[in-house]
Amino acid sequence: MLEVEKMKRLRYKKPLEVSLTGMIASSMDGGHIDNCISIFEHMKAHCVPNIGTINTMLKVYRRSDLFTEAKELFENIKGVDHGGTTIIPDGYTYSAMLEVSARALQWEYFEYVYKEMSFSGYQLDQSKHVTLLVEASRSGKSHLLEHAFDGILEAGEIPHPVLFTEMVFQAIAQENYERAVTLVNTMAHASFQISERQWTDLFEKNGETISQDILEKLLDAVGHCRMASEVTVSNLSRSLRSLCRPGSSGDLPRANSCIEDTDDPRINTKSGENCRQ
Known part of the structure; x- marks a missing residue:
């Protein structure tokens, strides 16, 4: 001083x-x-x-x-005139509050900050917020994940693979197979691909919420997918057939893993020919 x-x-x-x-x-x-x-x-x-x-x-x-100190500071600065100077939160302000809210498991306040960020015109940073949105979704805020996913598509961007798979699994868990197939169709031409092995790992990871009956119904729905020939979709079909008929899984071709470093190590973001079946 x-x-x-x-x-x-x-x-x-x-x-x-x-x-x-x-x-x-x-x-x-x-x-x-x-x-x-x-x-x-x-x-x-x-x-x-x-x-x-x-x-x-x-x-x-x-x-x-x-969290309490961050929340108090965030609330106190908004719209306050400090001797002719008005402090306006920016993208970093909202990002920091999303992170501090998530770390404290304060999902109601997380939703409040997310909505205010959206209303203020700031766009989601997928590299920073994808895991936070998934955590919020699994804590009862699935509508935020859906809003972010739709907003990314409307902006002409490609949603992160983790956002895509989480949206698919939400739809499957709700037995909304039409929604799941629509999502798969939407992302069929994305720059990333998900192999059969990666799909299977994701199903096994979510085994507590997805029964054998659900898998069979999803397999039937995917059979009518208009993008059935695309790599990610065909890999999904192979995975489902393998899981639904484990006795014949040994006869099914296995996908190359082609795993790259991402937020979710099971998701492949490389679109080369070596990832094709």
Whole structure:
């Protein structure tokens, strides 16, 4: 703080809030969380924190699993005029709040932040939020996953493979086979492919919610899929036939695994010929 007072007297200097935010970030990197909070409280007596400061503090709270403090800060900044300066949450602000809410298993607040982010015009970052959405979906917020999936398609982007398979398995668990087939048709030409082995692993992983009877009904529905010749769809059919008639599974061709590094190691995002049956 003595150094900051000296900086204030310099002719050429960065804005005070930038310097103090840098001190908070440095303290966080050093693991001195109490110092981060102390500097932030001291800062408020000398200047108005900007959105960069707020985002840095949210990062501090996220790393420390301080959900209540993050929520309070997030709520207090919105729409407040600080001496002519209005702080407006940005994409990083919403991203940090989604993460801190998920870590605290606060799924109601997670939904609140997600909706506000959408209304504010910020788009989902699949690389950061895909696993959070799946966790939220499995905690009773499946409509958020569906909203995100549809929004990604409307934006002309390809949903992450994990989002796709989770949507399919939600539809299957609800015995909505028409919806499951529609999803498979939609993603048949995606840049990623899912092999027979990967489909089988996913079914086995979800074995508690998907019975043999459901698998047989899904196999019948997939048989009428208009994209039946596409690799991902044909691999799904092979997997289902193998699971429904285990006695004949040895006669079925097995798919090459072709597993790449993704958020879900069972999903293949490589579309080369070596992944084709």
